[in-house]
Amino acid sequence: MRTVVMGAGPAGLYAAILIKRARPDAQVSVFEQNPPDATFGFGVVFSDQALAFLREDDPETADLIEPHMKRWSDIAIVHRGERIVIDGVGFAGIGRLELMQLLQARAAEFDVRPHYETRIKSLETLPEADLVIGADGLNSLVRRSAPEPFGEEMQDRTNRFVWYGTDREFEALTQTFVETEYGPMNAHHYAYAPGRSTFIVETTSESFQRAGFAEMEEPAYRAVCERLFAEALDGGRLIANNSLWRRFPDLSCRTWYSGNRVLVGDALHTAHFSIGSGTRLALEDVIALIRALESHDWDIASALPAYQAARQPILEKIVSAARRSSAWYEDFDQHMALDPWRFALSYIRRAGRLDADRLRAMAPGFTTALETRGIDLELAA
Structure with a gap:
């Protein structure tokens, strides 16, 4: 099994790790245009649910990462100078560079040593491979080399x-x-x-x-x-760290694979940073891909369609919530007309996944404070 992974970010490194864990005999080559200590952005956020998913599939990597994380169980909304706490929302954060270094060390345990500072200009120059994994981000060479089969759609938000x-x-x-x-x-x-x-x-x-x-x-x-x-x-x-003004790009692909090429993470889709799920979704894509390969005895032709069929319905729910969240932010100036408590309610329900009962169960302190003020929890539905 010869695999080429394009990109040595979290998704690319994790793909190499899981392939070598499942197939120690596999030949895995990872190519990355940046040096190993380069990273854009600062912290990476995981929800408690995302960490549970990682621990279920790969407790060794979870054990490696979790001790380095900062944890909190609240979200705070500051509006008109008033700070409102929404309880019961568990998250953990870790520096992106630290996460990369931990995954690099884990990959080295499987003798995976990426080719850093190696810019691939054409996929034709890659070593011969049974599988090419595009974990090379929004501007993916794997996707851009033949965009038609993937059916990409991309549109920038206005903020x-x-x-x-x-x-x-x-x-x-x-x-x-x-x-x-x-x-x-x-x-x-x-x-x-x-x-x-x-x-x-x-x-x-x-x-x-x-x-x-x-x-x-x-x-x-x-x-x-x-x-x-x-x-x-x-x-x-x-x-600052490459701190340029940007507009958020909504990317989706109709088809996730073409021949022996397959996409994961930001090469395949984006999810607005307001729900903090980009890295989580990339790692979960990789887990789903390797599961499909294992269950189809590493037959590429049958495993890649199975990967999309199994993963796409789950992903679409999260991406749809992310897009509802980003739509709320596109109009955040209008929502700011609300008083701080109604504004906080509108914020926490922006993705459309929390009805009043679920909100009460998740954030009893916040909902009690709302009801004490006579605010109807259904107002932001």
Whole structure:
């Protein structure tokens, strides 16, 4: 079994690990254009449910990763200066570079040593392989080399966002919404290591234009963001790492494989960062792919359709929720007309997965506080 993995991010490394775990005799080559210590972004978030899924399939990797995680059980919403806590939402964060280093070490246990700083310009130059796994992200060479069979669809959202880190640690996953002289803006921020947090600044296209961010160099707009979110940062500074203003791309593919080529993670689909599931979904894609290969005795022709058939219905539920969440954020400036408690209710129900009963069971403290204020839990349905 000869496998080429394009990309040595979490999905690519994990694919190599699981293949070698299942087939020690397999030949696995991993190619990555960046050096091993390069990473974009800061922290990676996993829900408790995602960690349970990983532990069920691969307790060894879960045991490796979990001790390095920062955990919290609340979400905090800050609106009009009021901080509202939504209890019962379990998450864990870890630095993206630290996660990569742990997976690199795990891969080395199986004698998988990626070819770093190796830019592949054409798939024709790859070694001969029975299977090519595209774990090479949004701009996947595997997908772009022959896009028609995959049936890709991509559309950018209208909001702008920029990804920073900060040297300030937050107690919970926090969403801070502020009115600025340019218009409404918000920040998604959460800890991933002692004294370190991710800090994503988001703005509507109108506020982006009024602020003149498009005409500024990065240090200038970082300084503006530090000023606008000074209260949330509480003396902390923003840390840049390829921190460019972007619009979020919604990517989907009609078909997940073509011949002996198959896609996983961001090469196949995206899920808005507001639900924190990108890395989780990529790892779960890999688990589903390897399961399909094992159950079909490593027959590529039958395993790849089985992978899509089994995984797609599960994935579509999560991606649909992510798109409802991103649609809520596209209109967050309008939602900010609500008072803080009704706004928090609208926020937590934005993905359409929580009815009133489920919300009561998940967040009894929050729902009790709402009902004490006479707020109908069905208002945000």
